[in-house]
Amino acid sequence: MLRRKFIQRTTSGLLVLGLGSFPNELFASNNTTKLTILHTNDVHSRIDPFPLDGGKYQGLGGAAKRATLIDRIRKEEENVLLFDCGDILQGTPYFNFYEGSLEFELMNKMKYDAATIGNHDFDAGIEKLSEHIDNSNFQMLNCNYNLSNTPLKNNVKNYKIFDIQNVKIGVLGVGIKLDGLVPKNLYGDAEYLDPIKNANETASLLKNEFKCDLVICLSHLGYEYESDRPSDLKLAKSSNSIDLILGGHTHTCLDVPTSVANKNGEEVLVNQVGWAGIRLGRLDYYFTKTKKRKKVVPKSTNVR
Amino acid sequence: MKKILLLICIVFLGCKSYYQVTDNNAQFYLTDNELTSDSEIEEMISPYRDKLNKKMGEVIGTLETELTKDQPESTLGNFVADAILASAKKRYSKQVDFSLPNYGGLRVPYIKAGDITMSDMFELMPFDNKLVIVHLNGADVKQLFDHITGLGGWPISKGVEIRLDTLNQKNEYIINGEDLKLNNKYTFCVSDYIANGGDNCSFLKDKKRDDLNLLFRDALIEYVKENKIINVNLEKRTSYK
Numbered sequence: 435m436l437r438r439k440f441i442q443r444t445t446s447g448l449l450v451l452g453l454g455s456f457p458n459e460l461f462a463s464n465n466t467t468k469l470t471i472l473h474t475n476d477v478h479s480r481i482d483p484f485p486l487d488g489g490k491y492q493g494l495g496g497a498a499k500r501a502t503l504i505d506r507i508r509k510e511e512e513n514v515l516l517f518d519c520g521d522i523l524q525g526t527p528y529f530n531f532y533e534g535s536l537e538f539e540l541m542n543k544m545k546y547d548a549a550t551i552g553n554h555d556f557d558a559g560i561e562k563l564s565e566h567i568d569n570s571n572f573q574m575l576n577c578n579y580n581l582s583n584t585p586l587k588n589n590v591k592n593y594k595i596f597d598i599q600n601v602k603i604g605v606l607g608v609g610i611k612l613d614g615l616v617p618k619n620l621y622g623d624a625e626y627l628d629p630i631k632n633a634n635e636t637a638s639l640l641k642n643e644f645k646c647d648l649v650i651c652l653s654h655l656g657y658e659y660e661s662d663r664p665s666d667l668k669l670a671k672s673s674n675s676i677d678l679i680l681g682g683h684t685h686t687c688l689d690v691p692t693s694v695a696n697k698n699g700e701e702v703l704v705n706q707v708g709w710a711g712i713r714l715g716r717l718d719y720y721f722t723k724t725k726k727r728k729k730v731v732p733k734s735t736n737v738r
Numbered sequence: 739m740k741k742i743l744l745l746i747c748i749v750f751l752g753c754k755s756y757y758q759v760t761d762n763n764a765q766f767y768l769t770d771n772e773l774t775s776d777s778e779i780e781e782m783i784s785p786y787r788d789k790l791n792k793k794m795g796e797v798i799g800t801l802e803t804e805l806t807k808d809q810p811e812s813t814l815g816n817f818v819a820d821a822i823l824a825s826a827k828k829r830y831s832k833q834v835d836f837s838l839p840n841y842g843g844l845r846v847p848y849i850k851a852g853d854i855t856m857s858d859m860f861e862l863m864p865f866d867n868k869l870v871i872v873h874l875n876g877a878d879v880k881q882l883f884d885h886i887t888g889l890g891g892w893p894i895s896k897g898v899e900i901r902l903d904t905l906n907q908k909n910e911y912i913i914n915g916e917d918l919k920l921n922n923k924y925t926f927c928v929s930d931y932i933a934n935g936g937d938n939c940s941f942l943k944d945k946k947r948d949d950l951n952l953l954f955r956d957a958l959i960e961y962v963k964e965n966k967i968i969n970v971n972l973e974k975r976t977s978y979k
Contacts, residue, residue: 466760467757479864481783481786481787482783482787483769483771487850487852488850489848489850490847490848491847493770493771494768494769494770495769496769496775497779497783498775498776498777498779498780498783499769499770499771499773499774499775499776500769501776501778501779502773502774502775502776503767503769503773505776524864524865525845525861525864526857526860526861526864527790527793527794527856527857527860527861527864528786528790529864530860530864530866531789531790531793532786536782536783536786539782540779540782540783543778543779543782544779557865600757601757602757614935614936614937614938614940615936617931617934645756647756647757647758647759648757648759677759689766690764691764703762703764705764707766711769712768712769713766713767713768713769714766714767714769715764715766716764716765716766716767717762717763717764718762718763718764719759719761719762720759720760720761720762721757721758721759721760722757722758722760723755723756723757723758724755724756724757724758725755725756726756727756727758728758730759
């Protein structure tokens with residue numbers, strides 16, 4: 435299997451702070467909890483692999499192969515969280531003819547834990563999206579759309595907290611401006627609110643009030659723009675409570691996550707894995723029980 | 739007693755423990771042919787797929803050479819622009835000067851040479867956008883062209899030449915053999931998504947327009963069915979000076 439592994443940071447937080455240089459093996463396994471995060475974005479109704487037509491993507495993608503991969507990882511790892519960062523829908527005739535039911539059913543089967551809403555997820559209308567969310571076993575997250583006058587008012591949440599062997603993982607969702615991107619009749623009365631402000635407030639709630647050990651933002655803002663539009667990199671720089679942003683929308687294919695310094699100089703990782711389910715992203719986090727939080731700063735290289 | 743309780747509380751709170759990230763690493767997997775397909779997932783998909791294949795497998799034409807998506811000009815873009823202009827002209831009694839599909843609206847990176855199927859056209863244009871004719875004066879066209887060149891260039895129909903001189907901000911715009919004249923009137927074919935202000939084209943929202951009651955995708959399908967053999971070249975429709 436063509437599997438490339440990129441060890442991004444083998445340095446521990448302790449080492450970064452210069453407090454010691456214990457190799458990982460010294461952390462007894464009962465003190466360390468490992469969490470494996472898997473993620474997709476912009477799958478765009480690519481239920482089947484790309485056809486074998488000699489093209490660049492031939493044979494890549496496909497829900498049935500992704501499910502095999504996910505199952506294998508679940509057999510190897512105790513703690514797995516699986517996320518999608520939006521634009522589940524639209525792009526192949528599966529969506530034109532079945533309006534997204536199969537996409538959501540397959541995500542249920544693969545046991546996704548949470549997802550955020552992409553602009554194209556409104557393409558069959560907000561009522562249809564609400565039906566799909568009602569039929570799904572994973573939590574749809576968004577904290578910057580006011581959905582109180584829409585069918586999504588009860589089935590989309592700002593955040594969800596996962597308990598992974600007592601490690602608290604806070605997950606929130608954030609979405610892109612809909613006006614100009616989605617026809618008004620499709621998104622209905624969903625009201626777009628400042629994503630940077632709302633994501634940071636929600637993240638702060640998760641970290642400071644609910645004492646989450648890791649805060650993950652599922653984003654459909656897009657990785658980066660030349661203009662001053664809100665993006666994952668902008669959000670990362672402005673944040674003080676987000677540890678990891680998993681993104682979508684711009685179909686950005688990152689081989690390694692981007693390391694960003696937040697406004698306190700602490701590290702935020704930003705990742706995105708292209709589109710169409712060609713890749714599955716994976717991040718492993720190791721947690722050790724401690725009395726006091728320590729600041730984790732980015733390594734000096736490759737920081738945006 | 740209260741003091742002791744308080745003390746216990748303080749000690750307890752003081753001992754509140756966290757889980758510190760001590761290490762992390764990242765990797766990705768390619769969902770490739772080395773992986774077998776999950777049989778349960780296959781069973782879920784196959785009834786949907788079988789029904790779709792009956793409709794979508796229909797061959798509607800032949801593609802001589804691969805179409806690819808790129809900026810500022812591409813074969814895929816030229817094909818789409820010419821196809822929608824041809825279908826628009828058949829339905830519109832007056833002059834249509836050009837067509838302008840948006841770059842982001844081309845939803846596949848390439849179409850390989852060989853049979854063109856209905857599925858190819860659905861994947862190229864999955865949205866149910868309709869085509870409209872928008873009326874502009876020359877100054878509006880200049881604003882539009884400045885906008886799309888600022889975005890890296892959009893597909894445009896045969897007959898338009900955009901010569902980019904972004905450094906000096908002196909792009910040349912030629913429509914059907916003549917320099918763009920700011921006071922002339924022009925008509926162009928575009929998706930209702932763009933005419934409604936999509937892709938930051940809000941300046942088009944209040945312009946006069948005529949509906950063609952034709953889906954963008956149906957215009958492509960019609961063009962392929964009528965021409966049967968599709969062969970597209972790069973023609974420097976948009977180029978750097």
